[in-house]
Amino acid sequence: MSDSEQQADAPVVVAGAGPVGMTAALALDARGIDSTILEADPEDRDRPGSRAIYVHKDTLRTLEQSHPGLGQRLVDNGITWSTRRTLFRGKEVFARTYPDRGGDGGLPHFTSLPQVWTEEYMLDAIEESDGIDLHWDSPVDTVDASDDGVTVETEGGDVWEAEYVVGADGAGSTVRKEIGAEFDGTESPNSFIIADVDEDPDNPRKQERVFHYDHPELGGRNVLFVPFQGGWRVDIQCRESDDPERMAEEPNINRMVATVLGERYRDRVTWVSEYKFKQVTADRMVDDRNRVLLAGEAGHLFAPFGARGMNSGVADADAAASAISVALNADVRETADGEIAEYGIRRQKAAEYNRAAAGQALEYLQGDSIVTKTKKRLAAELADYYEPAGEWLDDAPYGPHEGPPVTIGQY
Ligand SMILES: Cc1cc2nc3c(=O)[nH]c(=O)nc-3n(C[C@H](O)[C@H](O)[C@H](O)COP(=O)(O)OP(=O)(O)OC[C@H]3O[C@@H](n4cnc5c(N)ncnc54)[C@H](O)[C@@H]3O)c2cc1C
Known part of the structure; x- marks a missing residue:
């Protein structure tokens, strides 16, 4: 071993301390699994912009289950606006105000707050957890998977050994490149x-x-x-x-x-x-050896209409933690491999679904064919007399309401 070589105590290395990597670590912790997070940025980094403001109920529930009080903290510090309104060439064509925040189990249908706050609360949750070790200034450089595990080396030359790696290192993911996955899709x-x-x-x-x-x-x-x-x-x-x-x-x-x-x-x-919004998904979410799992923007990028970016990344993270938990407890290698492979298939399907849904919204917004333009204009004319026409105009910019087929995480 060289001086810089290190041995991770934890069975899982998570690349990236964005919202998805932090959720993966918290969701592993909730399942009793320790992890090491390697983050490229320094601790005093400045993350720009509000970004993922719309935090969906399913995300809140996942965060609450992963670290009790975390989902609620987002709700306490966010807002749930109750009115949605649409205007067509300056004239109101739809308005609706909801009497309450919706949702269930004590969590509203959504909450709205800057992504930096969400990340700050996740970081606090990580500091409160015994099983998560976060290293700043540690950009992952190489990832080598074998049948026995994964070796991760940082740009600084530190080496980490783990059973599994979650690649949550964002749009420019090194982990994605290291496992030979490629983005496929379009740009607006x-x-x-x-x-x-x-x-x-x-x-x-x-x-x-x-x-x-x-x-x-x-x-x-x-x-x-x-x-x-x-x-x-x-x-x-x-x-x-x-x-x-x-x-x-x-x-x-x-x-x-x-x-x-x-x-x-x-x-x-x-x-x-x-x-310009990218609409891309990785051609695989898992490596050949079933040891490395991509999650969040490492595996997909969507136009933001419908708020599928961070929300779907959190779902990836929870599903990755669930699959790793089953794999670590499996008696035979085939069961472990099957569970990780299944993660790859399901989350790729979910990513493709989300890309199509966000794409539908994008196409609708950009569509300047005569047919699309005429449909919008006619709906605006009808809206005074026929509410569904206004509701269609209000809804369409965000794509379908439904999420991808649900995968229930196991504890
Ligand atoms: C303008 C805008 C609006 C958006 N609005 C919404 C919205 O309303 N709702 C929604 O759900 N989503 C929204 N999103 C998307 C959301 O911001 C992203 O989906 C989310 O940040 C992705 O999280 P992530 O953890 O996958 O990636 P990131 O947030 O990019 O985090 C990746 C982390 O990995 C680190 N990293 C990078 N390379 C390495 C490496 N080699 N080794 C170690 N660490 C590394 C990075 O420093 C970073 O900390 C929006 C995005 C934008 C740009």
Whole structure:
């Protein structure tokens, strides 16, 4: 052994301390399995933007089961807006307010808070857990699986041995490349500008999710704004002929925010970015030896409509912990291998389902065929007399309501 070589006590190494890697470690801990997290970033890192604000009930439940109190902490610090509204060329075509937060088992249908807060609460949960060892500044460099286990080496030369590895190292995943998996899919032709805007504490807006088709004061572009605890997320759909970089610059973004949210929000923009959304899934979620499991953005990227990114990553993480738990307790190798292989099949199916669902939303939003445009215009005309037409306009930008086929985690 060289000086830098280390022996992990834990049977599982998790690559990445994003929300998915942290959930995997917590879900393993809940099953009595220790893990070592290797995270590339330094401890004092600055994570940008609100990102995954919409945390679905299933995610809350998984977090609550993985570390009692964690799901509830997200709820206590998030908001559950109760009104959704849609306007077509400035005219309201749908509005609905729900009497309560929905959900069951004490958890609401969803909660909305910045992803950095969710990560902070996960980190606290990890610090409270005895079985999770988190190493910052430890980018995973190589991953070698054999029939006996996995050897992971960091860029710094530290070597870790484990029974299983969860690759939760995000979109640019090294683990994905190391197991020879490849992304397959498409990219949206137009860009989207996403801005975070602080709430005005002296004069807060009503908490409602609002979608504008063809906003008349933004040159007919689609705009979505969604509240989260402490602020607003504004999504502006650019035209293919737009220059998104210039639109996202000051003072252009401030002017657009002032137009859609109100003048008092002009100087409250805290973060802006512009994206072309990728719609890709890995061609496999597990390596040849059934030792390495991809989870979250290491295995798939979706357009954000329908909030399938972090939510589906948390489902991957829980399913990975469940499969590893069964595999570690299996009497024979075939059972262990079968369980991990099954994880790969199920979560790949789930990823493909989610990609198709987010793709449906994206296609609907971008679709400028005569048929799509006519359907939207007719629905807007009918909405005054026929509520389902307005409801269709309100619903369609987020894709189907259903999630992928459910896999129940085992403890
Ligand atoms: C604008 C925007 C809006 C979004 N909105 C939503 C939403 O409303 N709802 C939703 O569910 N999702 C949303 N998402 C998606 C969500 O942010 C991601 O799905 C989520 O962050 C993915 O989590 P992850 O843990 O898989 O990856 P990441 O958050 O990217 O974490 C990966 C971690 O791995 C680390 N890492 C990278 N390489 C290595 C390495 N070699 N070794 C060790 N560590 C490594 C990284 O530093 C990072 O900490 C949104 C995303 C964006 C960009």
